[in-house]
Amino acid sequence: MRTSIATVSLSGSLTEKLTAASRAGFDGVEIFENDLLASPLTPEEIRGRCADLGLTIDLYQPMRDIEAVPADEFARNLRRARHKFELMRRLDADTVLVCSTVHPLAVDDDALAAEQLSQLADLAQEFGIRVAYEALAWGRHVSTYDHAWRIVEAAGHPALGTCLDSFHILSRGSEPKDLEGIVDIPGEKIFFLQLADAPLLAMDVLQWSRHYRCFPGQGGFDVAGLVRHVLHTGYDGPLSLEVFNDVFRQAEAGPTAVDAHRSLLVLQETVGLATPPAPVVPTGVAFAELVTPDAEPVSAVLGALGFARTARHRSKPVDLWELGEARILVNTGGSARRDGTGLAAIGLESPDPAGAARRAEALLAPVLPRRRAPQDAPLDAVAAPDGTELFFCATNRPEQPNWRADFTDAEHEAGAPGVHRIDHLALTQPWHHFDEATLFHRSVLGLHAQESVDVADPYGLMRSRAVTNPDGSVRIALSVGAAPTDDTVHAQHIALATDDVVAAARRYREAGGRLLPIPANYYDDLAARYEFADGEWETYRELGILYDRDAYGEFRHCYTVTVGRVFFELVQRDGYRGYGAQNAPVRLAAQHVLRPGR
C-alpha cells in the first residue's frame, strides 16, 4: 500500500521534512498547517517541491471546531474553510482532515453536526475536495470512531467520509471487540487512516497524544490489529503516520524518516500486505571488534582476562584475541574514535548471511561494502542506528565466506574452549534514537525486546533495554542516557560468561588486572538482604563481585576498569535471566569515582 507521513512527525523546516520523507521512501505526506504557515515557500512552490521529490500531498490538516455550533459561528467557519479550500487547490491536495470539535459553544447534537458537516462537504465539493471527519479522543461531544461514523453516515454526503486514527481509537483502552465496528464501515467511506503507536502510560490523553506518540511497533498498542480491521473494509488509501513526539521534534529529520518508514514496512509485513525477505535470527556472537588508536591498554586487559592473541589479519592492523569461545578483534586502523577505544562492530553468526543482509536492506538498514580489501572474504554487513557495524558471519562453515580465513594464526593457542563466551554486549545509543534502535534490532535482526528499565546514575536517569535471540546466545543491552549530551554513560561493554566468576576474577587480578572497586557499604547491604554460605560473602567483598538473584537463579558479576569508552564484565549466570540492573547504580557510581576530573 502507499505510505505517507504527517510533516508534524519530523523535525525542521518544511523543506527539510519533505526531503527526509522522500529519501526514506514515503509516497506522500500530510501537510500539517503550522508547517505551511511557517514556510517561506508559496503553496505552488510546495506543490512543485513535492512533485520533484515524488511525493503526493495526501492530506491537509487539521481543520478544527467546525461543527455543531450556532449559525453565526458556523458561517464564520465556512468562510475560513473557503480560504483553506482555495489554498488546498494551490497545493493540489484533495483531502482535508476535520477533527471533532472541542469548542465551548459546540452542542451535543448529532443531527446538527451532520447537517453542518454536509454543508462543509458541499463547499468542499465545489473545489474537488473531500472532507475526512475524525473523532479526537478528547472531543467535546464526539470522541469515538463509531460516533464519528454515525454522523458521517447520517450526513450521507459523497464528499464526506471518516478518518480513522489509531491513537485516538486505541488510547481509549479499546477492547478487541470495540474495534469490530470498523468492519461495518464501507471502505470507500474511510477517506484516510492515520497511524501512531504509544507507550502504555496512565496519563491525561491530550498530553499523551501531543508528546508521547511513537511509530507503530515502538509502543504498546495493537496497531496491526486495527489495520487488519480497516483493510477488511476494502480501504485502499495510504497508511499514514501522524506522530507527535517531543524527541522526534528535536532529532534530525533524515534518520527519523527512515525509522518511520521502517515501522510501516514492518507493519505491512505483520498484516500480510508485504513480504520482505524473512528474518534470519542470529545464532551466536562470532566476534566483537574494538577500534583503538593504541592497542596496548586494551591488550593488557585482554591478556589479564586470559585472552590469547591467536591470529592477525593478513592485510590490516587487526589482531584476533580468543578465550574459549569469546573472540575479540582489536583494530588499530584509521577509524578509531578520537575519544579512544570503542566497540565498533559485532559479528553475528547467521544461518544465512546473505538472507540476513537482504532483509536488513529491505528494512532500510545501510548496507556496507561486502569486501573491504580485494583479498578479504566477502562479508555481508549493515550499520545499526548507533553506527555499530553488524557482520553476518558463517564462522568455519565450508560453503560460506569465512571471516576467520582472513586471519593468519599467531604463535598463541586459545585457552580451554567452552569456559568463556560473550554473554552480552552493551551499547550506548544516541539519545534521539533509542526507540528506533529497539525496533531495528527486533525487525531487522529478528531479536526479542525485553522490557525497558530505568537505572539511576548519580548524574541522571538512564534507560536500558535488552534484545535477545531465543536461546540467549545473542544478547545486546541497549542503553541511553538522561539527556542528549549525557557524558556520564559508561554502558558500552563486553560481558564474558564464565562458569566460575570467582576463579576468573582471581586469575585476572593475579595477572595484574584491575577490577572496579565496589564500596564496602554495598556488601553490608548484601549481608542484610541475603544469607550466604561460609566465606562466600567475604570472597565477593574481597574481589568486588556483585550479586543478584531472580526467580530463575543467581547472578554473580564483576567489572574491569574502563579503557577508553569500553570495559569488560565477567558474569556467572546460573539460570538468572537479567543483566544485574539492581547493581547498576553502584557500578555507575564506582565508575564515576574513577573518572578523571572527579
Place this chain on the structure above:
Amino acid sequence: MRTSIATVSLSGSLTEKLTAASRAGFDGVEIFENDLLASPLTPEEIRGRCADLGLTIDLYQPMRDIEAVPADEFARNLRRARHKFELMRRLDADTVLVCSTVHPLAVDDDALAAEQLSQLADLAQEFGIRVAYEALAWGRHVSTYDHAWRIVEAAGHPALGTCLDSFHILSRGSEPKDLEGIVDIPGEKIFFLQLADAPLLAMDVLQWSRHYRCFPGQGGFDVAGLVRHVLHTGYDGPLSLEVFNDVFRQAEAGPTAVDAHRSLLVLQETVGLATPPAPVVPTGVAFAELVTPDAEPVSAVLGALGFARTARHRSKPVDLWELGEARILVNTGGSARRDGTGLAAIGLESPDPAGAARRAEALLAPVLPRRRAPQDAPLDAVAAPDGTELFFCATNRPEQPNWRADFTDAEHEAGAPGVHRIDHLALTQPWHHFDEATLFHRSVLGLHAQESVDVADPYGLMRSRAVTNPDGSVRIALSVGAAPTDDTVHAQHIALATDDVVAAARRYREAGGRLLPIPANYYDDLAARYEFADGEWETYRELGILYDRDAYGEFRHCYTVTVGRVFFELVQRDGYRGYGAQNAPVRLAAQHVLRPGR
C-alpha cells in the same frame, strides 16, 4: 524550624550532595540508602563529614515491605532490619523511614501490621532508634495517612510513630477536609514530615512521584495548607524535602540545593514560621543593559528604532540610549559574552531598593557589590538564577542613589516621551533551572507567575512562562528550550510598547532597519481567521506585522532581525494580556531561516 533535605533530591556523589546541602544552609539531611550504598565512604566517615558540614542526619530511608507478611518472611525482615539499625548507629541516625508495603505476600490485616511494626519498634528501641511509618500513595493495603496513623495508634509503641509526606497525601487529590484528620494526630507521634510539590498531572501516581516532584511552591499542591495542619499538632521536627525529579538528577547539586532551601524559606514565611524582609514589588523597568564586544550593530538597530544616544557613563564604556520612557544601556566593557551581544542586566524601579535587596539576600540570591567604581552611585543589585543582574533603582528620586547621575548627558535629546516604553523582557533560562527561575522571580521580586505555555519551534518544543507586577509595568517572559543543549532558542529580546506599531515599523524601515520577514502563508491564514478593515491586512503583510487577539483586546507586533543573541520587538497591545504565543512558532521558523548555516 529546622530544615532538611533527602540526598535523593540532589545530583552527584554523596559527598557532593552533602556539601551542596550544607552550603545552601540546610540543618540536616535524610540519607537515601542507595546514595550510601554507592559511596566509597564508610558510615563513620559519612557521619564525620556531616558533622564537619554542620549537618545532622535526620532520617535514614527507606525500609520497604516490612509489615503484614507471613511469619517466616517477617523473620527475614527483622534480620534485615537489625543490619540496618547497626548501620544507623554507625551513622548516628536515630529515625528510620518505613514505607507501607507493596509486597505481593502482604495481607490486608491492620492488626497484623500493627503487631509486626511493634516488634520492629522493639528491636529499633534496643538501638535507640525510632520508626516512622508512612503510607505510600500506591501502598498495597495502606495508602492514606489516616490509615497509617490508625495502625501506629493501635500498635501503641513509644518507638513507633508516623511520617507524613505531602506528595503521598496531596497526590491522591485530597480535599481540604481530608486533611483535617491530621490535627487529631498528637504532634509527638509525627516522627517526620517530608515535603514535595508537583505539577498537577493526570498520570500514574508512581511515575508522577518518581519523576516529576518539585520543591514547594513550584507545583500545584497546597503544601503550605498541609504544613499548617501539621504544625497545629505541635510537631517540632524538621521540615524536610524529598523530591524525585529527572531534571534535578542531572542538574548541578549546588544551585539545586539553593533553590530547594529557598523554597523552604518561602514556605516558612507563608505559614508564619519566619518573617524575612517583606517583598518590595518593582514598579517599572528603569533600563535594560546590553553587553556587546562591538557596539556598532546594536547601535544601528537602536538608531533605526528611534532611540537617541542621550548620555554616556562617566567612567565606563557604557552608553545610554533613550526612546520615550524606554532606556537601554549599551556596555562595551569586558564582560561581553563571546557569542556576541546579550542582555546582561535589568534595572527595576523599586519603592525601596535597600529593602528589595535585603529580601533577595534573605532568600539566598547572590548579592552583587553595591558600588562598581569609587565615584559611582551605590546601587543594590542581585543575580537571578540565569546570571542576569537585577538592579534595584530609584531613578531621579532625590533621597536615593541615582544610577542616572553616573551618566553625563550627550548631545542628543530623547524623543517624545510616553510614546515608547519597555513592554516586556524575554530571557532564556538554563534548561535545568526553569522552575527555579519562576520561584525566584515570584518570591524574591514578588512578581506574579502566569501559566506555563508550550511553544513549537521547528527543532523542538519550548516552554515559556511570564512573571509580572500588578499593573503590568514589569513583565518578564522566561523561556526554556527543549533540551539542555538547545541552541535553537532565540527568545532573549526586548519588547518595546508603542501606541502605533504600523507607524513605528515604517519609521524603523525607512531609517534602514530590517524587520524579520514573515511568510505570506501566515497572512493567508490570518485572512481566513479574521476580517480586517480595508487595507489593514495588506499593511500587516507588507511590513511583517503579526496579529493576535484575546478576550481583552488585540495585539499587533513585529520583530527586528537578531543582533548577537538579542532582538527587539515592537508591540501594540490594546488591552491584550498575552505575549503572542500563538505567533511564536512562525517567528521562530522565520528566525531559523535567517540563521547562518541553515
